[in-house]
Amino acid sequence: MRYREKLEADKALKEKDAELEEAQRLSVVGEFAAGIAHEVNNPLAILKGKAQLLQLQFQRLNISQKEETEKINEAINVINDTVDHTADLIKNLKTFSSNDKFEALEFSSIRAVVDVALNISKSRCSHAGIDVRINIDENIEVECSPVSLSQVILNLILNSIHAIESLEEKWIKIETKILDNSTQVLVTDSGNGIPADVAGKIMQPFFTTKDPGKGTGIGLTISQKAVVKMNGNLTYNSDSTHTQFILEFERYRFDQPN
Ligand SMILES: Nc1ncnc2c1ncn2[C@@H]1O[C@H](COP(=O)(O)OP(=O)(O)O)[C@@H](O)[C@H]1O
Ligand SMILES: [Mg+2]
Incomplete structure:
Protein backbone atom coordinates (compact mmCIF):
# COMPACT_ATOMS: atom_id res chain seq x y z
CA MET A 1 0.00 0.00 0.00
CA ARG A 2 2.70 2.44 1.05
CA TYR A 3 4.61 1.57 -2.07
CA ARG A 4 1.68 2.35 -4.32
CA GLU A 5 1.09 5.65 -2.55
CA LYS A 6 4.70 6.57 -3.11
CA LEU A 7 4.44 5.69 -6.79
CA GLU A 8 1.38 7.88 -7.12
CA ALA A 9 3.04 10.74 -5.30
CA ASP A 10 6.06 10.43 -7.58
CA LYS A 11 3.83 10.49 -10.58
CA ALA A 12 2.00 13.60 -9.37
CA LEU A 13 5.33 15.30 -8.73
CA LYS A 14 6.57 14.47 -12.19
CA GLU A 15 3.40 15.89 -13.70
CA LYS A 16 3.82 19.10 -11.68
CA ASP A 17 7.41 19.34 -12.89
CA ALA A 18 6.29 18.95 -16.47
CA GLU A 19 3.64 21.64 -15.96
CA LEU A 20 6.15 24.01 -14.46
CA GLU A 21 8.58 23.40 -17.24
CA GLU A 22 5.83 24.10 -19.77
CA ALA A 23 4.84 27.30 -17.96
CA GLN A 24 8.45 28.41 -17.90
CA ARG A 25 8.91 27.75 -21.58
CA LEU A 26 5.74 29.68 -22.34
CA SER A 27 6.82 32.65 -20.29
CA VAL A 28 10.00 32.64 -22.37
CA VAL A 29 7.79 32.64 -25.46
CA GLY A 30 5.94 35.62 -23.97
CA GLU A 31 9.10 37.63 -23.44
CA PHE A 32 10.36 36.60 -26.81
CA ALA A 33 7.09 37.72 -28.42
CA ALA A 34 7.15 41.08 -26.70
CA GLY A 35 10.71 41.57 -27.96
CA ILE A 36 9.77 40.61 -31.49
CA ALA A 37 6.70 42.85 -31.44
CA HIS A 38 8.83 45.79 -30.47
CA GLU A 39 11.43 45.12 -33.16
CA VAL A 40 8.97 44.30 -35.91
CA ASN A 41 6.35 47.00 -35.48
CA ASN A 42 8.61 49.83 -36.63
CA PRO A 43 9.75 48.19 -39.86
CA LEU A 44 6.12 47.24 -40.51
CA ALA A 45 5.06 50.86 -40.17
CA ILE A 46 7.78 51.83 -42.65
CA LEU A 47 6.64 49.17 -45.13
CA LYS A 48 3.07 50.35 -44.81
CA GLY A 49 4.05 53.98 -45.40
CA LYS A 50 6.14 53.11 -48.45
CA ALA A 51 3.38 50.96 -49.92
CA GLN A 52 0.96 53.88 -49.62
CA LEU A 53 3.51 56.19 -51.21
CA LEU A 54 4.05 53.76 -54.08
CA GLN A 55 0.32 53.55 -54.65
CA LEU A 56 -0.09 57.32 -54.72
CA GLN A 57 2.84 57.94 -57.04
CA PHE A 58 1.84 55.10 -59.26
CA GLN A 59 -1.69 56.50 -59.64
CA ARG A 60 -0.20 59.78 -60.86
CA LEU A 61 1.74 58.09 -63.66
CA ASN A 62 0.12 57.72 -67.03
CA ILE A 63 0.53 54.08 -67.84
CA SER A 64 -1.46 52.71 -70.71
CA GLN A 65 -0.79 48.99 -70.41
CA LYS A 66 -3.82 47.95 -68.41
CA GLU A 67 -2.55 44.50 -67.62
CA GLU A 68 0.69 45.79 -66.12
CA THR A 69 -1.17 48.37 -64.07
CA GLU A 70 -3.38 45.71 -62.58
CA LYS A 71 -0.42 43.55 -61.67
CA ILE A 72 1.30 46.41 -59.89
CA ASN A 73 -1.85 47.37 -58.03
CA GLU A 74 -2.35 43.79 -56.98
CA ALA A 75 1.22 43.58 -55.71
CA ILE A 76 0.74 46.73 -53.65
CA ASN A 77 -2.47 45.31 -52.20
CA VAL A 78 -0.70 42.10 -51.23
CA ILE A 79 2.00 44.13 -49.46
CA ASN A 80 -0.66 46.06 -47.57
CA ASP A 81 -2.60 42.96 -46.57
CA THR A 82 0.49 41.10 -45.52
CA VAL A 83 1.70 43.98 -43.38
CA ASP A 84 -1.71 44.21 -41.68
CA HIS A 85 -1.83 40.50 -41.13
CA THR A 86 1.65 40.42 -39.64
CA ALA A 87 0.80 43.29 -37.30
CA ASP A 88 -2.32 41.41 -36.17
CA LEU A 89 -0.39 38.22 -35.67
CA ILE A 90 2.17 39.92 -33.50
CA LYS A 91 -0.57 41.48 -31.43
CA ASN A 92 -2.11 38.03 -31.01
CA LEU A 93 1.14 36.37 -30.14
CA LYS A 94 1.67 38.94 -27.42
CA THR A 95 -1.81 38.57 -26.00
CA PHE A 96 -1.77 34.82 -26.10
CA SER A 97 1.59 34.32 -24.48
CA SER A 98 1.16 36.89 -21.76
CA ASN A 99 -2.10 35.17 -20.84
CA ASP A 100 -4.05 38.36 -21.35
CA LYS A 101 -7.57 38.18 -22.55
CA PHE A 102 -7.84 36.77 -26.01
CA GLU A 103 -9.83 38.75 -28.56
CA ALA A 104 -13.52 37.99 -28.60
CA LEU A 105 -14.66 34.87 -30.37
N1 LIG B 1 3.55 19.12 -42.52
C1 LIG B 1 4.61 18.64 -41.85
N2 LIG B 1 5.34 17.61 -42.38
C2 LIG B 1 6.40 17.11 -41.71
N3 LIG B 1 6.83 17.56 -40.51
C3 LIG B 1 6.16 18.59 -39.95
C4 LIG B 1 5.02 19.17 -40.58
N4 LIG B 1 4.56 20.15 -39.77
C5 LIG B 1 5.38 20.18 -38.70
N5 LIG B 1 6.35 19.25 -38.79
C6 LIG B 1 7.42 18.97 -37.79
O1 LIG B 1 7.09 19.65 -36.60
C7 LIG B 1 8.18 20.50 -36.20
C8 LIG B 1 7.66 21.67 -35.41
O2 LIG B 1 6.88 22.53 -36.23
P1 LIG B 1 6.63 24.03 -35.77
O3 LIG B 1 6.16 24.06 -34.36
O4 LIG B 1 5.79 24.70 -36.78
O5 LIG B 1 8.08 24.66 -35.74
P2 LIG B 1 9.07 24.97 -36.97
O6 LIG B 1 8.24 25.04 -38.21
O7 LIG B 1 9.67 26.27 -36.60
O8 LIG B 1 10.05 23.85 -36.98
C9 LIG B 1 8.89 20.82 -37.50
O9 LIG B 1 10.24 21.20 -37.29
C10 LIG B 1 8.77 19.50 -38.26
O10 LIG B 1 9.73 18.57 -37.80
MG1 LIG C 1 6.40 26.01 -38.37
Missing part, protein backbone atom coordinates in the same frame (compact mmCIF):
# COMPACT_ATOMS: atom_id res chain seq x y z
CA GLU A 106 -17.12 35.17 -33.19
CA PHE A 107 -18.74 32.81 -35.65
CA SER A 108 -16.76 33.10 -38.87
CA SER A 109 -16.86 31.32 -42.18
CA ILE A 110 -14.13 28.68 -42.49
CA ARG A 111 -13.88 29.44 -46.18
CA ALA A 112 -13.12 33.12 -45.51
CA VAL A 113 -10.59 32.29 -42.80
CA VAL A 114 -8.81 29.79 -45.07
CA ASP A 115 -8.81 32.27 -47.96
CA VAL A 116 -6.81 34.78 -45.92
CA ALA A 117 -4.13 32.14 -45.31
CA LEU A 118 -4.21 31.05 -48.95
CA ASN A 119 -3.80 34.57 -50.28
CA ILE A 120 -0.66 35.03 -48.27
CA SER A 121 0.83 31.67 -49.20
CA LYS A 122 -0.35 31.19 -52.78
CA SER A 123 2.68 32.66 -54.53
CA ARG A 124 4.98 30.51 -52.40
CA CYS A 125 2.93 27.44 -53.31
CA SER A 126 2.94 28.20 -57.00
CA HIS A 127 6.69 28.88 -57.03
CA ALA A 128 7.28 25.54 -55.37
CA GLY A 129 4.95 23.83 -57.84
CA ILE A 130 2.53 22.77 -55.11
CA ASP A 131 -1.04 21.96 -56.09
CA VAL A 132 -3.45 23.39 -53.50
CA ARG A 133 -6.76 21.53 -53.31
CA ILE A 134 -9.65 23.04 -51.40
CA ASN A 135 -12.82 21.24 -50.48
CA ILE A 136 -14.61 23.36 -47.94
CA ASP A 137 -18.30 23.50 -47.16
CA GLU A 138 -19.05 27.17 -47.85
CA ASN A 139 -21.82 27.31 -45.25
CA ILE A 140 -19.91 26.31 -42.15
CA GLU A 141 -19.01 28.84 -39.52
CA VAL A 142 -16.99 28.05 -36.42
CA GLU A 143 -16.65 30.10 -33.28
CA CYS A 144 -13.12 31.43 -33.42
CA SER A 145 -10.86 34.42 -33.54
CA PRO A 146 -10.67 34.70 -37.34
CA VAL A 147 -7.27 36.42 -37.45
CA SER A 148 -5.66 33.85 -35.18
CA LEU A 149 -7.29 30.99 -37.00
CA SER A 150 -5.98 32.24 -40.36
CA GLN A 151 -2.58 32.41 -38.75
CA VAL A 152 -2.89 28.82 -37.52
CA ILE A 153 -3.84 27.62 -40.99
CA LEU A 154 -1.04 29.67 -42.52
CA ASN A 155 1.40 28.02 -40.08
CA LEU A 156 0.20 24.59 -41.16
CA ILE A 157 0.51 25.51 -44.84
CA LEU A 158 4.04 26.89 -44.34
CA ASN A 159 5.07 23.72 -42.49
CA SER A 160 3.64 21.67 -45.35
CA ILE A 161 5.45 23.72 -47.99
CA HIS A 162 8.71 23.20 -46.16
CA ALA A 163 8.09 19.48 -45.79
CA ILE A 164 7.09 18.70 -49.37
CA GLU A 165 8.85 21.22 -51.60
CA SER A 166 11.59 18.79 -52.50
CA LEU A 167 9.27 15.81 -52.99
CA GLU A 168 8.18 14.64 -56.40
CA GLU A 169 4.48 14.65 -55.52
CA LYS A 170 3.50 18.06 -54.18
CA TRP A 171 0.02 18.90 -52.98
CA ILE A 172 -1.75 20.37 -49.98
CA LYS A 173 -5.38 19.62 -49.32
CA ILE A 174 -7.69 21.58 -47.04
CA GLU A 175 -11.13 20.17 -46.41
CA THR A 176 -13.96 20.30 -43.91
CA LYS A 177 -15.78 17.44 -42.26
CA ILE A 178 -18.93 17.67 -40.19
CA LEU A 179 -19.23 15.16 -37.36
CA ASP A 180 -22.02 14.68 -34.83
CA ASN A 181 -20.69 17.08 -32.22
CA SER A 182 -17.96 18.97 -33.98
CA THR A 183 -16.61 20.29 -37.23
CA GLN A 184 -13.15 19.44 -38.48
CA VAL A 185 -10.77 21.21 -40.83
CA LEU A 186 -8.25 18.73 -42.21
CA VAL A 187 -4.95 19.99 -43.56
CA THR A 188 -3.14 17.21 -45.39
CA ASP A 189 0.01 17.31 -47.50
CA SER A 190 1.68 14.85 -49.86
CA GLY A 191 4.32 13.94 -47.26
CA ASN A 192 4.29 10.45 -45.81
CA GLY A 193 3.63 11.33 -42.20
CA ILE A 194 5.96 12.27 -39.35
CA PRO A 195 8.10 9.53 -37.73
CA ALA A 196 6.62 8.55 -34.34
CA ASP A 197 9.63 9.71 -32.28
CA VAL A 198 9.43 13.16 -33.89
CA ALA A 199 5.61 13.34 -33.87
CA GLY A 200 5.57 12.96 -30.08
CA LYS A 201 7.47 16.23 -29.70
CA ILE A 202 6.17 18.54 -32.42
CA MET A 203 3.74 20.41 -30.14
CA GLN A 204 6.47 21.20 -27.60
CA PRO A 205 7.75 24.78 -27.46
CA PHE A 206 11.01 25.19 -29.38
CA PHE A 207 11.01 21.71 -30.85
CA THR A 208 12.13 21.92 -34.46
CA THR A 209 13.85 19.64 -36.95
CA LYS A 210 14.73 22.61 -39.14
CA ASP A 211 18.14 24.20 -39.56
CA PRO A 212 18.93 27.19 -37.35
CA GLY A 213 17.35 30.26 -38.89
CA LYS A 214 14.74 28.17 -40.70
CA GLY A 215 12.55 27.18 -37.77
CA THR A 216 11.81 28.36 -34.26
CA GLY A 217 9.74 25.41 -33.12
CA ILE A 218 6.99 27.60 -31.70
CA GLY A 219 4.56 27.50 -34.64
CA LEU A 220 2.62 24.42 -33.59
CA THR A 221 2.81 25.22 -29.86
CA ILE A 222 1.27 28.63 -30.39
CA SER A 223 -1.23 27.32 -32.91
CA GLN A 224 -2.44 24.60 -30.56
CA LYS A 225 -2.81 26.98 -27.62
CA ALA A 226 -4.70 29.43 -29.83
CA VAL A 227 -7.14 26.79 -31.06
CA VAL A 228 -7.77 25.52 -27.53
CA LYS A 229 -8.82 29.08 -26.64
CA MET A 230 -11.39 28.80 -29.43
CA ASN A 231 -12.90 25.72 -27.73
CA GLY A 232 -11.18 23.57 -30.29
CA ASN A 233 -8.14 21.44 -30.72
CA LEU A 234 -5.25 20.94 -33.09
CA THR A 235 -3.78 17.47 -33.40
CA TYR A 236 -1.47 15.55 -35.64
CA ASN A 237 -3.23 12.50 -37.07
CA SER A 238 -0.77 9.62 -36.97
CA ASP A 239 -3.35 7.29 -38.57
CA SER A 240 -3.25 9.09 -41.90
CA THR A 241 -0.98 7.79 -44.69
CA HIS A 242 -0.22 11.35 -45.76
CA THR A 243 0.83 13.97 -43.24
CA GLN A 244 -2.34 15.32 -41.70
CA PHE A 245 -3.26 17.87 -39.05
CA ILE A 246 -6.80 18.11 -37.72
CA LEU A 247 -8.43 21.23 -36.39
CA GLU A 248 -11.56 20.42 -34.46
CA PHE A 249 -14.20 22.86 -33.25
CA GLU A 250 -17.00 22.15 -30.86
CA ARG A 251 -18.88 25.31 -31.59
CA TYR A 252 -20.01 25.62 -35.17
CA ARG A 253 -23.08 26.41 -37.19
CA PHE A 254 -24.35 26.32 -40.73
CA ASP A 255 -25.16 29.57 -42.30
CA GLN A 256 -27.91 28.31 -44.58
CA PRO A 257 -28.19 30.30 -47.79
CA ASN A 258 -31.64 31.75 -48.47
